[in-house]
Amino acid sequence: MNALALLVPLALGLGTLALLFFGWTLGNGQYDDPEGAASRILFDDTKENS
């Protein structure tokens, strides 16, 4: 019972964290361009003027 009292909230907490993270990535527009993002990791010399 003691183990459950620790492990169940822990598992649920981690799961909720993952769900919140997913919500953040969704709101951040990270699923808008999956193909582009896939090839973007191959670009090696991106420079941005500032």
Add this chain to the structure above:
Amino acid sequence: MTALPARLDAAEPRLSAGACAHCGVPVTPGAGRFCCAGCEGAAALISGLGFGAFYRKRESAAGGIRPTALPPVDFAARAVPSRGGAEHSLDLMVAGLTCGACVWLVEQALAADTDVLRARASLATRRLTVTWRGPAERAEALASLVARLGFQVAPWSAACLRATEDEEGKALLRALGIAAFGASNVMMLSVAVWVGSDMGEGTRGLMHWLAALIALPVVLVAGMPFYRSAVGAIRAGRVNMDLAVSLGVLATTAMSLSEAVRNGPYTWFDGATALLALLLGGRVLDRAARRRARQACAELLALQSAEVTRLEADGTAHRLGAEAVRPGDRLLVAPGERLALDGVLEEGEALLDTAATSGESLPRRFAAGAAMPAGAVNLGAALVQRVTAGAAEGSLAAVARLLERAEQARGRYVSVADRAARLYVPVVHMVAAATFLGWWLGVGVSWQAALVPAVASLIVTCPCGLAIAVPAVQVVAVGALFRRGVLVGSPTALERLAACDVAVLDKTGTLTTGRPELLPDPARPEGALEAAAALAASSRHPLSRALVAACPVPVHAAEAVEEIPGAGLLHGEERLGSASFCGAGESMEQEGPTLWYRAGPQAAPVAFRFADPLRPDAAEAVEALRRLGLEVELLSGDAPAAVARAAASLGIAKWRAAATPTDKAARIEALRAAGRRPLMLGDGINDAAALALAHASATPAGGTDLAQAAADLVLRAEGLSALPAAVRTARRAQRAARQNIAFSLAYNIVAVPMAVLGFVTPLIASLVMASSSLAVILNALRVGREASE
């Protein structure tokens, strides 16, 4: 600019000989490395920027990267200022972004400009956002840089936004995330209950309540898309699959709650959440497949949208959107521009290509004061048009209203999945109710205990397999067609296409290329073609252009050529034009469009005959349609002679010429009234009404925007052979969908009696659910494999 890495210095594009080193189209050997001066310029620009690596990065030369002209749009006016006007940003739609290398090239080419702060292109949405320091006027230069690289650009329009800013899709994805979270966590607790046979009653109760704690909000939030659709269906007095899903999920949750209250052996929260997660996954994929097609359509339309030039009272010209123009305004129409509004010609004479509005393959001459229809293309010199009707009440708007009405009629089409639901929902719920009453009153167990087998029968009847049966097939079929260049926009398009039994085809621009071509003539004197082409080079008339295109050697345009409207071209003693203009007999005029050339008053006139050639695969496509059991008809607005010729060479017995847009729509109506299901294929504004009325419709990629909006399918790939292929895929998809529905129903014959008798545990229910869904998905995958063969 920063120093470039050494390995980029090898800027030589290496491609196999015989293909253009930039765009990859075939080039005759020995003609150099590039197909045209534009490609050479683009390649020079790319290697000049030090981006020769582009040619190694891109996967394939898919064509479509030849340098393009900028559309006549005021880009500067669309730049959005920020930081008090010190910076501006602009959204562009970039067509032809096909791979990561294109994204890289566009972004890097823009970033090479020291004023550009950010350039970001999205491969999925084709949207380029560029931010720069400096005045709004830089917009034009930046857009033209992208155009010179070979990508067609257009301002990011509201239609593009609608197609990509998919709020509903995002909501679905969020619901899927929540459902997946709920399902996995509830499953963790449920598995503990299933395997923990030595678990104490108190611990089991705790597990039940923990599962309820997670499942209740998840079912409430993640099920929203289904509940909303179900409520909509009930309001409309219909029954659909989402209603079955909603009832199943809610009943399972309620029963599980009652089991948790009385601390029964099992709760079924895992089934409810897993069902939602699985169905939402199918829904998300289905939407993604169709979103790609919708975006591609919006992309094609954005390339056509242009602004008009209004002449103000003080003589200045001003560019603005067509919707802001009032009747009575004067518009300047440049050569080659499409008329956006109805109006009359103010002065002089005009030569317009009206193929899109009436289907005529030859341009028509308009005198001053004549009414010119919106959608026609100006082939002559720049003209001034006095607008007679604004965008909202012109002829195009009338067609658009017609389309809207037809669209609503089409929305009432009942898909096979919903037809199955009409039978399924009442039967299943009657079985569940009978089970409940049987156990409660018949056997005499408590009502809570009677609820378990009743709801179990609801959940094992697999609304899952049934609900996923059609979307799974749709995803696969739409995806396979997308790869072949066929865009499917409407959810029921494939189903309707599969049922078509008669094909009605338009001629100009659909079966034919819409561009006249010179017919070979062995009797033609040597050198005549070259001499005539030299004159023709200065004219925009389609026959002149065809003459220049047919000339095998480079044409040196003759200087000081005088164009006599309605007659022909004059250059010293040389004449090129109509038979009477060149002093030839009128007798030959009947044999299709002809140009005459006479070198001098004494020389004999030489005839150049033209024909609007059929697309190379037209005969094959018509034959394939016929083999598929479709009757083929030809319905054209063109002259009888031209239509008869096309019909004869394609072996089409049923044809009609000089059909007005109303005639075309009437013919479709008549076919429908006779119980036929017509498939309409057309490209013009004159076809739009018929396209919208037909059971299913398709348009080639070059079609007008109205035709594209009206059609179910857009054939983006060059050629018509994609249409029979689409019909075949649609029929296969329809067959697979029916098999899936039949399979899901057959499953129930075994599962329902078990559930009714109370043998089903949550573990068995989830096995049944998963295995039926898997079988249905695997069957759907077959459609894609066969389609790509």
